[in-house]
Amino acid sequence: MMLKLWSPLWQADYGSQVVNDHPDWVADGDGVGFYGLHLNLAKPDVYNWILNKANEMQSAWGPYQWRYDGMPAWKVGGSDNDMLMQSQNFFQLLKAFKDANPLAWINGCSSGGETLLMEALRFSDTQQVTDGNAYHYAGYYQSLKLPIDKIDWPASRPEISSDFNTFDPKDPVVKENTRKYYEFNRYLASEGLIGRWVKVFRPTISSGDSTHILQKTNGNQSKSTIQFSSFTPYFNADFTVYPKGLVNDDNYTLRCYMGGCTPQTHTGSYWKTNGVAITNLQPGEVVLFNVTGYPGAGTDDTTPTAPSHVIKKTAYNMDRYGVELTWTAGADNRWISYYEIERNGIVIDKVSKGVYDFVTDGSISDTYKVRTVDGDGNISGYATASFQSGGPSAPGPITVPNIFRASTDFGSSQGLNNWAYFQQYTPYSSSMYLTNMNWDGTNNRWRGNEDYALIAGNWMSPGETYNAVRKWIAPKDGTILVSGNIALGQSSQGGDGVEVRIKRSGAYPFLESDVWGPYTMNGNDIAGLEHHFVLNVKRGEALYFNVNKRGNHYYDVTNWDPKITYGTPYLASAGFSGAQGSNQWLYQEWDGSVYHDMSAYLSDMGVWNGSQTYLRIGAGTQHPDAHDSVRTWVAPTTGTVVLAGTVRMGGTGGDGVIATIKKNGSMIWGPTTIAGMDTVTGASYDFQVSVNEGDKLYFIVNKNGNHYYDATMWDPSVTILP
Known part of the structure; x- marks a missing residue:
C-alpha cells in the first residue's frame, strides 16, 4: 500500500502561479472546465515544467503513487493539430517520470478510463477503467487484453476501508480487517499470484453468471486462486465452480480462505472435471490451489524471533x-x-x-x-x-487562536490566519469546483477573473459566472460556534439579491455539504440573516462561506463578517428549555430589588411567563412588563467566556427598550437603548469576560417608557474558551 496523490499536472486553476507566470502555456481558446484550464503539453516548456514538478514532489515527499487525471491532450484554438504532439509528450512524460523515480507508482486515470491505452498502461502500475459503475464487467472483459492486476476488477472482500482521506478514526474491527486483507494480498504477490505476469482464466459454475468469477495462476500454473466479484448474486449459496488453467497431471491441494470448501488434494484434471464444491459463499472468499501457508491458515506453530x-x-x-x-x-x-x-x-x-x-x-x-x-x-x-541521542528537541508550546474573524484576520496571502479566498465556477457549482482569487493590492481585496467577483475584509461580491467563496480551515480539533450577520450592502441601487450558504468539508477534505442555508436574500434586504450554530470539527476541516448571484450580479455586494469561536458554546435559542437551569440557563424577572425565577412555562406558546401578563422569555426573544425580563446564564466552571449577540426590536409601534448585561451585580455592557422602530440594526456586542464557577450573567430587557410592543429579538451566546 502506498500514499496516492491526485495531481493532474497538465490542468491548472485560474489564479494559480503557473497560469499567472505563463499565460501563454494555456491552450488557446481554452475555457475553465471541470479540471480547470488545460496546459498545452505540445510545448516543450510545459512538458519540462510538468516533469520537473512531478520529480520535485517525489523528492520532497518520498516515493508515492501519482494519480493523474484530466485531459493531457486538448484542442488548441479549436484545432487538433497539437494533439498528436501532446499525446507523444504524454507517453514520454510517463516514461521519463518512471525512469527518474523507480520506486514511484503511477495510477492512470482520465475521467475514468479515457487514457486506457496500451501505451499509457505499460507505464502505469494501476489503471482506472471507468468513473461510472460498470460493475464487474469492465475488469472481466478488459483483462482479456490488459494485465488484470493493473486494472480495477472488484473482487469481493470482508468489510475493510480503502479510503484513508477521512478525518474520522477507523472502527477497530474494520481497521484490522483492512490490515489482514492487504497482508493476504501481499502474500499472494510473494507467491507469484498477483503482478504483471499472472495468467488469467475464466472458470464456469454449475449455475449462475460466470462473469462474476476470475481465476489467476502463477507463471508455470503450479498455483492458482479463484475470486468472486463484490457484485456476485450468489453469496450465501451453494454451487460448484469449475477451474481452468491447472496442469492435468499435477497435484493441487485445495484450500478456501474463508472456509467455504473442504481441503483435499487431487490432480488438475480431476478439479477441472469435477469442480470445487462451495458451501455458503461469503464476501472475501478465495479458492486456493497449492497455496497452503498463507497468513491465518493455522498450519504454523513455530515462534518467530524477536527484533x-x-x-x-x-x-x-x-x-x-x-x-x-x-x-x-x-x-x-x-x-x-x-x-x-x-x-x-x-x-x-x-x-x-x-x-x-x-x-x-x-x-x-x-x-x-x-x-x-x-x-x-x-x-x-x-x-x-x-x-539514541541526536534527535530534535520538543517544540515550545504552540498557541493556536480560539477566535477567528474574517475582517480582523483578513490579509494578502492565501491561508493567512486560516482564511483563503476562492471563486466557484457556477457551471460546476454542484461539485464545489474552486479556484484561487488573486490579490488586488491597489484596492486591498481579492479579485477573481471577473470584475465583480470580489472578497474584502467584511464583504463579498459574486460575479456573473463565478461565486465568491471565503474559506476557513480548522487549525485544531474542537467545538466551534459559527456566528455572523449577512445583509446586502447596495440595497438602494436595484439589485435582485443573492443566495448565501455555508458548507463544510465534513469527513472527506475534498467533499462538502451544507451546514447552513442555502437562503435567498432580496436586493433591498439590509436587515439580513443571522447565523449562530455549533459544529464539532477536526483539524484540517474547512468551512466555505458562499455568496451566489440570483438572476444577475449587479449591486450584489454582501456584507458578511463571519466569526468562528472555539470553546464550549451556550446559545440561548439552542439551549432553550421548559426546565429552569437546563443547559445553564435560567428564566427570571427583576422586580427592582430581587431576581425571581419565572414559574410558568407556557408550552403551547413555547415561552416562560413571569408574574405579569407580558413578562416573557422565548427561545430567542424577551418581553418586559413592569418588571424586567432577565435571561440568566450560570457559569459551570471558572474561565474566560466570549459574549456575543445583537439586540433589536421584533416589531414597530412601541417606544423601545433598554438592554443591559450584568455579571453578578456589576454592569458589563449597556445600558443601551433600542429605538422602537429599530427592527434592523439594533445593538451588537462581542467581548470577553472572566467568570468563576457559579457566577451569573444577566441579559436584561427593561421597558423604556412603557411595555407596549416591546417584543425584543435577542439570542445571546456565551462561549467558554478552552
Whole structure:
C-alpha cells in the first residue's frame, strides 16, 4: 500500500502561479472546465515544467503513487493539430517520470478510463477503467487484453476501508480487517499470484453468471486462486465452480480462505472435471490451489524471533513532532505478519511492512517495546527500545487562536490566519469546483477573473459566472460556534439579491455539504440573516462561506463578517428549555430589588411567563412588563467566556427598550437603548469576560417608557474558551 496523490499536472486553476507566470502555456481558446484550464503539453516548456514538478514532489515527499487525471491532450484554438504532439509528450512524460523515480507508482486515470491505452498502461502500475459503475464487467472483459492486476476488477472482500482521506478514526474491527486483507494480498504477490505476469482464466459454475468469477495462476500454473466479484448474486449459496488453467497431471491441494470448501488434494484434471464444491459463499472468499501457508491458515506453530537493536529517537515526521522507532527485523520460518508496538505496557500500533514506526506526540521518556508476530499469530518476546541521542528537541508550546474573524484576520496571502479566498465556477457549482482569487493590492481585496467577483475584509461580491467563496480551515480539533450577520450592502441601487450558504468539508477534505442555508436574500434586504450554530470539527476541516448571484450580479455586494469561536458554546435559542437551569440557563424577572425565577412555562406558546401578563422569555426573544425580563446564564466552571449577540426590536409601534448585561451585580455592557422602530440594526456586542464557577450573567430587557410592543429579538451566546 502506498500514499496516492491526485495531481493532474497538465490542468491548472485560474489564479494559480503557473497560469499567472505563463499565460501563454494555456491552450488557446481554452475555457475553465471541470479540471480547470488545460496546459498545452505540445510545448516543450510545459512538458519540462510538468516533469520537473512531478520529480520535485517525489523528492520532497518520498516515493508515492501519482494519480493523474484530466485531459493531457486538448484542442488548441479549436484545432487538433497539437494533439498528436501532446499525446507523444504524454507517453514520454510517463516514461521519463518512471525512469527518474523507480520506486514511484503511477495510477492512470482520465475521467475514468479515457487514457486506457496500451501505451499509457505499460507505464502505469494501476489503471482506472471507468468513473461510472460498470460493475464487474469492465475488469472481466478488459483483462482479456490488459494485465488484470493493473486494472480495477472488484473482487469481493470482508468489510475493510480503502479510503484513508477521512478525518474520522477507523472502527477497530474494520481497521484490522483492512490490515489482514492487504497482508493476504501481499502474500499472494510473494507467491507469484498477483503482478504483471499472472495468467488469467475464466472458470464456469454449475449455475449462475460466470462473469462474476476470475481465476489467476502463477507463471508455470503450479498455483492458482479463484475470486468472486463484490457484485456476485450468489453469496450465501451453494454451487460448484469449475477451474481452468491447472496442469492435468499435477497435484493441487485445495484450500478456501474463508472456509467455504473442504481441503483435499487431487490432480488438475480431476478439479477441472469435477469442480470445487462451495458451501455458503461469503464476501472475501478465495479458492486456493497449492497455496497452503498463507497468513491465518493455522498450519504454523513455530515462534518467530524477536527484533533486535530497537532504537527510540525524537524526530519530526510530516511536520509533527514525536518519537521514531527503528529496529532490525525479526525472522520467521514462513511469514512475518507484523511488528507489535507497545508503549508503557499498552499496545499502540502494528507495523505490517518495514522496520519503522512514528509515534505522533510521543514522549521520549516512555518505554517502548517491539515484538514479532507471524501469520498464524505466534509471537516472539519483546525487545525494549534504547534511547539514541541526536534527535530534535520538543517544540515550545504552540498557541493556536480560539477566535477567528474574517475582517480582523483578513490579509494578502492565501491561508493567512486560516482564511483563503476562492471563486466557484457556477457551471460546476454542484461539485464545489474552486479556484484561487488573486490579490488586488491597489484596492486591498481579492479579485477573481471577473470584475465583480470580489472578497474584502467584511464583504463579498459574486460575479456573473463565478461565486465568491471565503474559506476557513480548522487549525485544531474542537467545538466551534459559527456566528455572523449577512445583509446586502447596495440595497438602494436595484439589485435582485443573492443566495448565501455555508458548507463544510465534513469527513472527506475534498467533499462538502451544507451546514447552513442555502437562503435567498432580496436586493433591498439590509436587515439580513443571522447565523449562530455549533459544529464539532477536526483539524484540517474547512468551512466555505458562499455568496451566489440570483438572476444577475449587479449591486450584489454582501456584507458578511463571519466569526468562528472555539470553546464550549451556550446559545440561548439552542439551549432553550421548559426546565429552569437546563443547559445553564435560567428564566427570571427583576422586580427592582430581587431576581425571581419565572414559574410558568407556557408550552403551547413555547415561552416562560413571569408574574405579569407580558413578562416573557422565548427561545430567542424577551418581553418586559413592569418588571424586567432577565435571561440568566450560570457559569459551570471558572474561565474566560466570549459574549456575543445583537439586540433589536421584533416589531414597530412601541417606544423601545433598554438592554443591559450584568455579571453578578456589576454592569458589563449597556445600558443601551433600542429605538422602537429599530427592527434592523439594533445593538451588537462581542467581548470577553472572566467568570468563576457559579457566577451569573444577566441579559436584561427593561421597558423604556412603557411595555407596549416591546417584543425584543435577542439570542445571546456565551462561549467558554478552552
